[in-house]
Amino acid sequence: MSEQALFIHSDAFFRYRFHDDHPFNNQRLELTLDLIRSLNLLKDHHLYEPTAATDKELYLTHDREYVEVVKTAHEGTIPESRLLEFGLSTEDNPVFDGMHDIAALITGGTLTAVKQVMSGARPHALNLSGGLHHALRAKASGFCVYNDASVAIAYLREKYDARVMYIDTDAHHGDGVQWSFYGDPDVMTVSIHETGRYLFPGTGNVYERGHDAGFGACINIPVDAFTEDDSWMEAFERVIPSAIRKFQPDIILSQHGCDAHHYDPLTHLSATIRIYREMPRLLHEWAHEWCDGRWVAVGGGGYDIWRVVPRAWTYLWAEMSDQPLGEVDIPAAWRKRWQRESPVELPHTLHDPEGIVEPIPRREEITQKNRTVVDQVLQYL
Amino acid sequence: MLVEEIMHRIVHTVEPELSIREAFQVARQHRIRHLPVVKEGRLVGIITDRDLGHALLHMVDDEPAAEALAHPVSEVMRREIITAHPLDFVEEAARLLYQHNIGCLPVVHGERLTGILTRKDVFKTLIEMFGVHQPSQHVEVEVADKIGVLAEVSRIFSQHKTNIHRVMVYPGRQPGRLKLVFRVQAINMLGALRDIVSAGHRVLWPPLPPDAGKPGECHE
Ligand SMILES: [Zn+2]
Numbered sequence: 214m215s216e217q218a219l220f221i222h223s224d225a226f227f228r229y230r231f232h233d234d235h236p237f238n239n240q241r242l243e244l245t246l247d248l249i250r251s252l253n254l255l256k257d258h259h260l261y262e263p264t265a266a267t268d269k270e271l272y273l274t275h276d277r278e279y280v281e282v283v284k285t286a287h288e289g290t291i292p293e294s295r296l297l298e299f300g301l302s303t304e305d306n307p308v309f310d311g312m313h314d315i316a317a318l319i320t321g322g323t324l325t326a327v328k329q330v331m332s333g334a335r336p337h338a339l340n341l342s343g344g345l346h347h348a349l350r351a352k353a354s355g356f357c358v359y360n361d362a363s364v365a366i367a368y369l370r371e372k373y374d375a376r377v378m379y380i381d382t383d384a385h386h387g388d389g390v391q392w393s394f395y396g397d398p399d400v401m402t403v404s405i406h407e408t409g410r411y412l413f414p415g416t417g418n419v420y421e422r423g424h425d426a427g428f429g430a431c432i433n434i435p436v437d438a439f440t441e442d443d444s445w446m447e448a449f450e451r452v453i454p455s456a457i458r459k460f461q462p463d464i465i466l467s468q469h470g471c472d473a474h475h476y477d478p479l480t481h482l483s484a485t486i487r488i489y490r491e492m493p494r495l496l497h498e499w500a501h502e503w504c505d506g507r508w509v510a511v512g513g514g515g516y517d518i519w520r521v522v523p524r525a526w527t528y529l530w531a532e533m534s535d536q537p538l539g540e541v542d543i544p545a546a547w548r549k550r551w552q553r554e555s556p557v558e559l560p561h562t563l564h565d566p567e568g569i570v571e572p573i574p575r576r577e578e579i580t581q582k583n584r585t586v587v588d589q590v591l592q593y594l
Numbered sequence: 595m596l597v598e599e600i601m602h603r604i605v606h607t608v609e610p611e612l613s614i615r616e617a618f619q620v621a622r623q624h625r626i627r628h629l630p631v632v633k634e635g636r637l638v639g640i641i642t643d644r645d646l647g648h649a650l651l652h653m654v655d656d657e658p659a660a661e662a663l664a665h666p667v668s669e670v671m672r673r674e675i676i677t678a679h680p681l682d683f684v685e686e687a688a689r690l691l692y693q694h695n696i697g698c699l700p701v702v703h704g705e706r707l708t709g710i711l712t713r714k715d716v717f718k719t720l721i722e723m724f725g726v727h728q729p730s731q732h733v734e735v736e737v738a739d740k741i742g743v744l745a746e747v748s749r750i751f752s753q754h755k756t757n758i759h760r761v762m763v764y765p766g767r768q769p770g771r772l773k774l775v776f777r778v779q780a781i782n783m784l785g786a787l788r789d790i791v792s793a794g795h796r797v798l799w800p801p802l803p804p805d806a807g808k809p810g811e812c813h814e
């Protein structure tokens with residue numbers, strides 16, 4: 214049964230790094246891969262090398278002019294003012310060597326995943342380097358240069374005329390993907406995230422529902438700051454199955470940014486690893502129930518690279534590859550290997566122990582507020 | 595933003611001699627609620643569909659409705675009119691609408707009626723001012739109310755190559771304090787926020803992680 218999933222990987226993914234002090238640090242992939250291996254969850258037959266996205270594939274959702282700028286940005290010949298127009302050379306998205314090649318490889322990773330799943334090679338495929346959901350048609354945004362999910366969805370539309378359900382569980386609104394398909398009735402985007410009132414990118418309110426023919430094929434579930442596991446899962450479980458039932462997708466593409474965790478330094482939610490175990494379990498179930506198992510998953514945000522990302526994404530891969538894990542200890546060897554480098558104490562268990570989030574007095578109010586949002590969303594379904 | 599930038603330039607008006615019945619028809623035809631009353635290009639009154647209704651209610655106590663409807667609007671129009679000038683600020687227009695609890699402002703230049711502004715138009719402008727048009731993050735900083743403080747905080751964002759899309763300045767919680775609200779184009783602004791804290795200001799939002807220096811008070 215564990216031959217059901219592909220793990221798309223290239224060591225080159227580690228090089229999607231802006232600079233040493235930048236919060237987006239793909240050393241997290243190295244830590245994750247090592248943890249997955251330490252738990253003996255990755256066999257040779259799982260691994261699959263990606264091919265880079267071609268220019269033509271990138272043009273599916275990016276402007277040629279932008280791709281040209283990304284390709285040559287590191288040469289230092291483009292004036293800074295022009296780079297800034299394309300969202301580059303900011304503190305969020307500084308230019309780095311090989312930026313185009315690595316970003317195109319990551320995009321190729323998600324494309325490879327999609328192609329493998331659609332060809333019937335395996336029902337599930339995972340590209341943890343993907344999920345760069347903020348990138349816009351002609352603009353880098355929020356650490357994202359190319360929008361791998363947008364490109365892959367556009368490819369699915371063009372090549373297979375497939376109905377695609379995109380489910381984004383990153384703490385930030387999946388704005389780039391939403392805007393790419395805002396008018397397309399055959400792509401449903403669903404994003405659950407911390408409300409844009411207080412968090413980047415500011416969009417993703419319930420009234421953003423698509424335009425023209427695509428109206429209704431866009432769903433947003435903004436939850437309040439400091440939302441905890443129960444309320445998050447309640448929203449997820451109440452909305453997604455109804456949305457899937459209504460939309461009847463051919464394939465699910467899910468984004469697994471894990472920055473809704475309490476430890477994440479860039480967001481203000483209070484979730485624990487529990488949601489990163491439960492969401493993949495449900496998505497897996499739904500993919501088999503509604504899409505003949507066709508399910509592609511990508512990574513996303515996650516800025517506590519030591520304590521959160523490796524554990525969250527290990528649970529994801531374990532679920533996808535039919536080796537689901539319960540509450541288990543983290544192998545001592547893994548902790549020993551990485552503790553030297555880590556600025557924080559590494560966790561002992563894959564799950565979070567009770568009580569990592571201090572109880573807050575506003576819990577009931579937040580839960581109620583989120584329930585109201587979900588009620589509103591369900592009215593549309 | 596100026597009134598002339600958002601006002602309607604085509605204004606449907608009525609003459610004072612027009613009957614109430616016809617005035618109703620004009621309002622319905624153009625789907626508007628406010629009718630300036632104009633004589634020889636000069637604004638002499640204003641009438642709303644609600645005023646017409648109220649006036650009629652009173653009149654039908656004494657005479658048949660058909661007769662009441664034949665009265666000229668000059669009998670029931672308001673003659674004291676609050677107006678705006680095309681070069682007034684939108685916020686001044688908003689204050690007038692709110693303070694006098696009225697639904698629209700005829701815009702008058704000299705003697706000439708040049709436009710009309712409704713509550714709805716002002717609302718729409720405010721929504722655009724507060725809306726999110728670029729991917730950006732909300733930041734609130736409490737500062738001392740002194741010369742150069744806005745420039746100082748803005749400079750910190752620019753040093754971090756972070757574009758500011760919008761700034762609003764509110765009174766602070768205590769006298770001598772101000773609350774600056776920014777929308778900045780950045781997903782990560784921990785560096786800028788640390789510098790703002792080091793410069794002696796208080797960051798109210800977002801909450802800073804424990805290692806980021808002295809955090810500001812959390813939002814309640
Ligand atoms: Zn399966």
Ligand SMILES: [Zn+2]
Pocket residue numbers: 383384385470472513514515
């Ligand atoms: Zn995120």
